[in-house]
Amino acid sequence: MKKVNMKINIAGVELENPVMTASGTFGSGKEYGEYIDLSELGAVVVKGVASTPWKGNPSPRIAETYGGMLNSVGLQNPGIKEFIKEDIPFLKQYDTKIIVNIAGRTVEEYCEVVEALGDTDIDLLELNISCPNVKEGGVCFGTDPFMVEEVTKEVKKVAKQPLIVKLTPNVTDIVPIAKAAVKGGADALSLINTLLGMKIDIHRRKPVLANRMGGFSGPAIKPVAVRMVHQVAEAVDVPIIGMGGIMTGEDAIEFILAGATGVAVGTANFADPTATIKVIEGIENYLLEYGFENIEELRGNLLG
Amino acid sequence: MKKVYDCEIIKHKEIAPCIFMMEVLSEEIVCSALAGQFVSIYLNKGEMLLPRPISICDIDKDKGTLKLIYGVVGKGTAELAAFKTGEVLKVLGPVGNGFKIEDTIKKHIVIGGGIGTPPLIELVKQLKGKVEVFLGFAKDSILEERFKELGATVYVATEDGSMGIKGNVIDLLEQINPDGDMIYSCGPKGMLRAVDLWGREKGIKTQVSLEERMACGIGACVGCTCKTKKKNEEDWQNRRVCKDGPVFWGEEVVW
Structure with a gap:
């Protein structure tokens, strides 16, 4: 079989293929590592980690909705010390790249984790x-946008590794936000995080989530995500990691055609623990089918 | 490497209103399954993405089958109920930690509430010594005969009084006042809390099988957490019902 080149480059870091995990859906890979070979992934993007342990929000934290789900986990994490001690050595056993998602309540807390x-x-x-x-x-x-630029600038000052800034779709226009992050020094952008949503149990007349509202993810949000990646790709020059409802290789191709360099698989992992591997295979098959030798040829390659 | 198995449905029928018994063939899952563990069933059919966690009711090592009994409580379980005998389901499991069974314990108190009752069947199959089973239902009782077949003494309470005593399982416990060395319990959270309290008053160690809304079902998403004590009620931590549970010691749960 003819081999295609799946390698991508994010801010000087070469990934074997464009598929990574969406932060918060994959822990630090330990659990999914029992179902797939993590070395096959372009990168593992770990669950958000803060300067100290966070307990997150009360349960229920999960609600299923049409073609998607809501979560209100609230960045429960063991804190950076524990993460460095436990999770980095675990991930270093694999031949994949490690991307650490940084959580914080203040600029100082973000900087503390990055340092x-x-x-x-x-x-x-x-x-x-x-x-x-x-x-x-x-x-x-x-x-x-002002805050985005400021926090990016401050974090960038102390960052030793290239910095991706992950953007929210919960804004009127994502373009000024993306530009502000780049102006602040972001080496790459990832989008979209979840959409703010809510589900009500009509029999109890109560919100399903203990936190009332939560982040909406899954295939139902994909058109919004593709649109935003397209808008941002037209407006900035840094690499974009696209995500939001990717279930298959075909979904990932949409994001790449919209201008994404890399893609992340999130909610799909819950529906199939081997989803990431299937997305990689799906992208390869598409490239072969349409005669592309290199995935780079595909990025933003929209006809009309 | 662990995997999601294709499991054929051998039997599937409604055993009580909105309660279904499904028997699936899976030698891989059966060979390591324990009482109190569950399986995750991927529907992969329509609008529902997340796997359904269903407790293991009965393990038949000879036939290589698992019996699962579940209630239709929403769209996901309704979709599951529509599967026919002969169809193949995607099943992951066994998941979680089961009940702790110690051979030194001779007198067992087993307490089930509603659709929390099924996993107690496999438990009772494995317990040695005197087993008393206390079941509480809103209306129709399930599995009463099966517990009797296994040699247990069974007491039933129903909220409408149609079977057994009228009341809940705690009323039943207070009336019978059983004596034992270990309590095993599965049912709604309010019931488990009351059972834990009752066990503490009697000085009997209590195991509770918790339930929570789950996404991944393998411990990665931390969606299904419950609060457990580190030292006391104030010093608590979140633990995952799917991976660290579903069975916890009653005394460690912050109710």
Whole structure:
């Protein structure tokens, strides 16, 4: 079989293929590592990690909806110390890239995590200024272009690894936000985080989630995500990691045609623990079928 | 490498209103399944993405089959109920930690509430010694005969009084006042909390099987957490019902 070149480059870091995991859906890979070979992934993007352990929100944290789901986990994580001790050595056993998603309530907290990671053997940082499930930090930073630029600038000052900024779709226009992140020094952008949503149990007349609202993900949000990736790709020159409802290789191809360099698989992991591998195979098959030798040929390659 | 198995449905029928018994063939899952564990069933059919966690009711090692009994409580379980005998389901499992069974314990108190009752069948099959089973239902009882076949003494309470005593399982416990060395319980959270309290008053160690809304079902998404004590009620941590549970010690749960 003819081999295609799946390699991509994000801010100087070469990934074997464009498929990574969406932060928060994959832990640090330990659980899914029992079902798939993590070395086959372009990168593992770990669950958001903060300067100290966070307990997250009360249960229920999950609600299923038509073609998707809501979560209100709220960035539960063991804190950066534990992460460095436990999760980095685990991931280093595999031949994949490590992208650490950074959570924080303040600029100082973000910087603390990034500084702690300075001497570790990870590949990229992903600044999470877009989680809809926490009151402070998270999405509060991500919805105001001025704040986006400031927090990116401050984090970039202390970052030893290239910095991806993850954007929220919960804004009127994502383009000024994306431009602000790039102006602040972002080496790459990832989008979209979840859409803020809500589900009501009509029999109990109560919200299903204990936190009332949560982040909406899954195939139902894909058209919104593809549209935003397309808009941002037209407006900035940094690489984009596209995500939002990718279930198959065909879905991933849509994002790449919209201008994404890499793609991340999130909710699909829940529906099939081997989803990431199937997405990789699906992309390869598409390239072969349409006679592309290199995935780079496909990026933003929309006809009309 | 663990995997999602293709399991043929051998039998599938409604055993009580909105309660279904499904028997699936899977030697791989059967060979390592324990009482109190569950399986995740991927519907992969329509609008529902997430797997359905269903407790293992009965393990037949000779036939290589698992019996699963579930209630139709929403769209996902309604979709599951529509599967026919002979169809193949995608099933992951066994998942989670089962009940702790110690051979030194001779007197067992087994307490089930509603659709939480099924996993107690496999448990009772494996318990040695005197087993008393206390079941509480809203209306129709299930599995009463099966527990009797396994040699257990069975007491039933129904909220409408149609079977057994009128009331809930706690009323039943107070009336019978059983004596035992270990309590095993599965049912709605309110019931489990009351069972834990009752066990503490009697000085009997209590195992509770918790339920929570899950997404991944393998411990990665931390969607299904419950609060457990580190040292006391204030010093608590979140643990995953799917991976760290579903069976916990009653005394460690922050209710």
